Each structure stands twice: as structure tokens, then as C-alpha cells.
Amino acid sequence: MIIKRTYILAIVLAATLNVSCKKEASAPQPITTETVKTQEVVKDTLPKLPKPLKIYSNDTVSVKAYDYAGLECYLKQKNDTTYVINFWATWCVPCVAELPNFEKINANYKKNKVKVILVSLDMAKMIDTRLLPFIKEKQIKSEVLLLRDPDADSWISKVDSTWSGAIPATLIYNADMRKFYEKSFTYDELEKEVSNFK
Amino acid sequence: MKKIQFLALFIMLGALAAFTVNPPAGGYKVGDTATDFSLKNVDGKMVSLKDIKNAKGYIVVFTCNHCPYAQAYEDRIVALNNKYKALGYPVVAINPNNPEKQKEDSFAKMQERAKDKKFSFPYLLDEGQKIFPQYGATKTPHVYVLQKTAKGNVVKYIGAIDDNYEDAKAVKQKYVENAVDALIKGKDVTVKETKAIGCSIKA
Numbered sequence: 001m002i003i004k005r006t007y008i009l010a011i012v013l014a015a016t017l018n019v020s021c022k023k024e025a026s027a028p029q030p031i032t033t034e035t036v037k038t039q040e041v042v043k044d045t046l047p048k049l050p051k052p053l054k055i056y057s058n059d060t061v062s063v064k065a066y067d068y069a070g071l072e073c074y075l076k077q078k079n080d081t082t083y084v085i086n087f088w089a090t091w092c093v094p095c096v097a098e099l100p101n102f103e104k105i106n107a108n109y110k111k112n113k114v115k116v117i118l119v120s121l122d123m124a125k126m127i128d129t130r131l132l133p134f135i136k137e138k139q140i141k142s143e144v145l146l147l148r149d150p151d152a153d154s155w156i157s158k159v160d161s162t163w164s165g166a167i168p169a170t171l172i173y174n175a176d177m178r179k180f181y182e183k184s185f186t187y188d189e190l191e192k193e194v195s196n197f198k
Numbered sequence: 199m200k201k202i203q204f205l206a207l208f209i210m211l212g213a214l215a216a217f218t219v220n221p222p223a224g225g226y227k228v229g230d231t232a233t234d235f236s237l238k239n240v241d242g243k244m245v246s247l248k249d250i251k252n253a254k255g256y257i258v259v260f261t262c263n264h265c266p267y268a269q270a271y272e273d274r275i276v277a278l279n280n281k282y283k284a285l286g287y288p289v290v291a292i293n294p295n296n297p298e299k300q301k302e303d304s305f306a307k308m309q310e311r312a313k314d315k316k317f318s319f320p321y322l323l324d325e326g327q328k329i330f331p332q333y334g335a336t337k338t339p340h341v342y343v344l345q346k347t348a349k350g351n352v353v354k355y356i357g358a359i360d361d362n363y364e365d366a367k368a369v370k371q372k373y374v375e376n377a378v379d380a381l382i383k384g385k386d387v388t389v390k391e392t393k394a395i396g397c398s399i400k401a
Contacts, residue, residue, distance in 0.1 A: 182336075
């Protein structure tokens with residue numbers, strides 16, 4: 001009976017969450033003993049994330065493109081996962097240099113509910129010629145999203161008020177904590193920061 | 199009673215100190231006086247702001263060869279100089295990157311780039327990377343509009359050239375032009391600070 005109730009609750013919750021990420025943040029959380037269990041069921045049906053502006057793909061890889069309003073949902077998810085959001089571009093030498101460290105964190109900390117999302121700022125003309133081949137060649141396993149919103153002044157401060165706009169830049173957050181870094185990371189530095197989020 | 203007043207004063211002083219102790223991090227704010235410099239131009243001559251004749255101010259652009267954002271703005275930087283040099287606000291471009299860390303930004307490559315793109319303004323190398331930290335530039339391109347006054351070159355605008363790095367034709371807000379136009383008319387700059395994506399400076 002309890003299992004059945006949880007299941008129904010999950011469906012109802014999932015249906016409410018489906019609308020948009022804004023709804024997700026304000027969705028009423030049932031204060032019952034089943035809460036934890038319910039959320040776990042719901043989580044499996046995530047991501048309830050907005051529709052991309054466009055999906056760029058070649059024969060092997062595809063990347064969802066968002067404007068900032070769409071991307072913002074990925075920066076404000078409230079669940080049991082710690083998100084490591086790295087802003088980068090294929091032409092940014094220090095970004096490419098630190099990418100393996102983010103890949104390693106994504107692989108090593110998957111079981112600890114850490115998820116790396118690589119937000120590319122490559123320009124439109126570089127997507128087919130550089131970004132997609134790069135993801136394929138380097139066999140990038142972390143999720144890659146493309147932020148296509150050239151009016152950068154309108155969104156840089158929304159990511160973090162201290163960000164000047166230089167890349168590489170990284171945001172680490174979970175339901176309780178949020179920290180922004182305008183710097184490059186070694187693996188050890190990144191691991192140290194991520195482990196503070198537990 | 200006296201004790202309470204004293205305590206209140208003490209707390210107020212403490213609060214005041216908390217706000218004033220921190221030095222401004224990362225360079226100039228709008229209203230600060232910017233330093234002059236003497237940096238080597240692509241023609242081999244040293245250039246200082248004070249040497250530029252008939253200037254009422256300057257459009258100082260930290261930019262470089264290698265960064266795609268800087269490249270996307272090259273033609274627009276040339277256009278800024280063509281429009282505003284005659285009006286007393288010439289462009290002065292500075293490459294803040296350490297060529298040892300970014301080979302494409304070497305002095306020889308700067309000379310090539312300036313020639314290819316027909317730069318009509320000084321393109322200077324921040325040798326030793328000493329000037330950009332004073333300004334507080336963090337990336338390329340990063341613009342500082344200065345106005346020449348009796349007390350020095352006052353920072354009037356900091357930030358992006360405009361609101362679309364990808365497509366010059368889709369620009370809605372020409373931040374630098376708006377700032378310089380206002381200064382020429384003797385008005386206040388409305389948008390004093392903006393942010394833009396750019397390549398971090400390699401010092």
C-alpha cells in the first residue's frame with residue numbers, strides 16, 4: 001500500500017515538475033515520511049529541463065544549445081547531486097588544459113552523486129568545425145552544453161556577481177552550497193573543493 | 199547612558215571600518231584616475247597617452263592576437279578609432295599577454311596582425327605585464343574609456359565594446375560609442391560598466 005502511494009505521489013510530482021525548471025524549484029514538497037523515497041523515484045525521471053534552442057550534432061555526438069534563460073535551470077537544480085559547472089571553449093588554452101581534471105572528477109565521483117557539466121562558449125561558426133570534432137576526438141564523457149547568448153552582460157552577473165567574464169570559470173553547487181571560481185583547476189584542487197560539498 | 203552612547207559609537211566605527219578596510223580589488227573603478235604608461239608600439243616606438251596630440255580622452259582596449267573574442271572585435275576596434283580619433287578619443291590597444299605563455303601574442307606576431315588588419319592606432323605590448331593589473335583588466339577584449347581632465351585621465355567606462363560578440367550587425371547597444379558620445383557632448387555616461395566573455399589574460 002505504501003509503495004503504491006509513493007508511486008502515485010511520484011507520478012503526480014513528476015507531472016508537476018515536467019512543466020519547467022522554475023516549477024521544479026517551487027514545487028511543494030510533501031512533508032511525509034515518504035518524502036525521501038518519493039524524491040528518489042522522481043529523480044529517476046529527471047531531468048525535467050527546458051527545451052534547447054537547437055541541438056547540434058554530427059554522426060557521433062550531439063550538443064544541446066541554450067540561451068541563458070534555458071541554461072539557468074542547469075545552474076539551480078535542487079536535488080541530492082553536487083553539480084560542477086565549467087565554462088570553457090575549445091579555443092581557450094587553459095580551459096582545454098584543465099578539462100581532463102573535470103573528466104576525471106566526473107568519472108571518479110559519479111557514485112558520490114557529483115555531476116560535471118561542461119558549458120561551451122564556442123561561437124556559432126565553430127560548433128561544427130571545432131566543438132563537435134573536439135568532443136568526439138577527446139571522447140568527452142561529461143555532459144556538454146552550448147550557451148548561445150551573445151548579450152553576455154545580461155547574464156554574466158547572474159551566474160555569479162563576482163565573475164568578470166574571463167574563462168575558464170567554474171561554479172560548484174548543490175542544494176545547500178554554492179561557490180564560484182574564476183580560475184584554472186588542477187585535479188587535486190578540484191577534488192578538494194568538491195569534497196567540501198558533502 | 200554615556201556608556202551606551204559610547205558603545206553605539208564604537209559599533210558604528212567598527213561597521214565603518216569593515217566597509218573601508220578592504221582595498222578595491224582588481225584595479226580601477228569608474229571615477230578613478232588611470233595611470234599613463236610608456237609601452238612599445240608595433241612600429242618600435244614607445245607610446246604614452248600624454249604624447250598623443252589633440253586627445254580629449256582615450257579608448258584603451260586590452261586586446262590580443264590569439265583570442266577569438268578579440269578577433270571578433272578587431273574590425274569594430276578599427277571602426278572605433280576611425281570614428282573617434284578625429285573627435286579627440288583615439289583608440290590605444292594594449293596586448294597584456296605574456297608572449298612566452300601565448301606564442302601567438304609575440305611582438306613579431308603583433309606586428310603582422312597590425313599590418314594585416316591595417317590597425318590605424320597604436321598596438322602596444324605590455325612588456326613584463328605591469329600595466330594591465332593596474333587597470334584591473336582580466337580578459338581580452340576589455341575596454342577602459344578615459345577622459346583627460348586637470349587631475350589626470352579619469353576612468354569613465356569599463357567593459358565590453360557592445361552587446362553582441364558574435365554578430366556586429368545584431369548589436370543593439372554600442373556601449374563604448376554611447377560612452378564616448380556622452381563625454382563629447384559633456385554629458386554623464388549612462389551605462390558605466392558592463393561585462394563580457396573573454397579570454398583570461400596570460401601573465
